[in-house]
Amino acid sequence: MIQMFHVTKAYPGDPPVLTDISLDIEKAEFIFLTGPSGAGKSTLLKLMFLAERPTKGEILIGGRNIARVRDSSVPFLRRNIGVVFQDFKLLPTRTVAENVGFTLDVIGVPRDEVRDKSVKMLRRVGLEHKADVSPLKLSGGEQQRVSLCRALVNDPAILLADEPTGNLDPALTVEMLDLLTDVNARGTTVVVATHDASLIARYRRRTLRLEHGSLVSDERGHKAAKLMTGEQ
């Protein structure tokens, strides 16, 4: 689903943020992307949803070389990729349902269908009763769930989450990861960037570790957990 071949990313006048990254993420995989702050996790995710272009190397998403994707086609790539951020990025002037439906408005879904699908998605995360409330009146965990709904309402093939539990307490963190694993179980490829070693140890999924912009390890299951607990 996501393949990178010798990808390097550097900004003009600065040392490379990512160096010679090669990886292969299969369809319906659940991946943790970890590493210390500044390792390049967020930049790697940005490359995946074309917020940045690689300086060198190739990236294939769904078998398509995104280096050859024209700027005008980027929106259509992004409609297949849901993204969740640490700071939720919800619009305070819209209701919860309107925030979720934003994705559907953009792709031209008829108005009456937008409302139905948004409410249905909110029901999945237990927030149907808050559909007409402002996001400002929600807790951090609830806001993140709304953000997740917006990312998933369009049924994307890929979900990228950049530190989705960064602003959540431990209980909500587990709740969020449970949701993400549930999404993954339904067939969505999920990539979660996190520096929270306890999550990796708990969920024991394939883990890619970055340090100073390089991929230093790619471990699966209990080996990844062992690596994390060993570091602790």
Add this chain to the structure above:
Amino acid sequence: MQWQREPTVSVAAKLSYFVRSATGSMVRSPFVHVIAIAALVLSLLGYGVARIASSQLDALMASLGGDVELTVYLGDGASGEAVDELEKSLANRTQGLVRRVSPAEALGRLATQLGDQGRALTDLAENPLPWSLEVRLPEGARDPASLAALAEKVRALPFVTQVDYGAEALERLSLISRAITLAGLVVFTLVFLTAIVIVSATLQLAIFSRRDEIEIQKLVGATDRFVRMPFLIEGLLQGLVAGALALGLSFALVRVIESEHGQMFAFARLSGRVVVDWLRLGAEQVGGGVLLGLSGSFLAVRRFLRV
């Protein structure tokens, strides 16, 4: 993986979304849009007043022209047939009313005009005034250039001593009219450019205030056109509203001028009414408003909306 394209949605449905998005934004942040609309209204109202004044000036010139007469003074040697011929020729050429005025009638008229001082004229031994032909010119024959040409031709006749037609007054009015038109063009070009800049500035503010929304739109797969359209429609709506308001204010202004409260504008009224082609003025103000609004929004989107 199937790359998602847009589902089949009617143009009307898309437009409805963009209009809702634009109007929603205007309702949420009314202040900046009120400023833009006010600037446009002032520009378009000024334009409307100038157009009304211009049409009044044209009508005034036409009415003044009704008093324009072409007077041909005849020499003593003029034969009856030649004068008849000239009379017919002037009538045919100008489609005006030609009247022969005798020296006695002319002297009597002059004495009346001079009042007390005119009594001395009646005691004159000899009447110095000649026979003349007076031509009352219809509207279509008052063009200074053609009158000058006619006067020149008639002056060339051997029995004609002089031709008068109020050349100076007509040319002056014509000059004034041209000067006003030119000045109007320059002033309104500047005013309209200023209005466009103001509209553009308000939409820059709107774009800035919605930068978070735009970021999310791009994140979830909005095309550039999707992002830009609501702002273009905001500009269009600003212009539409401003044009309608300007038309309404122009109408109200004319009603005031025509009412008893508009005595100071009496000079501008003809037969008690201000002559305005409302359909044309409405189309110009509303159409002009839309054009200005769209120009301002296009400028803002192109320069400041980085998608």
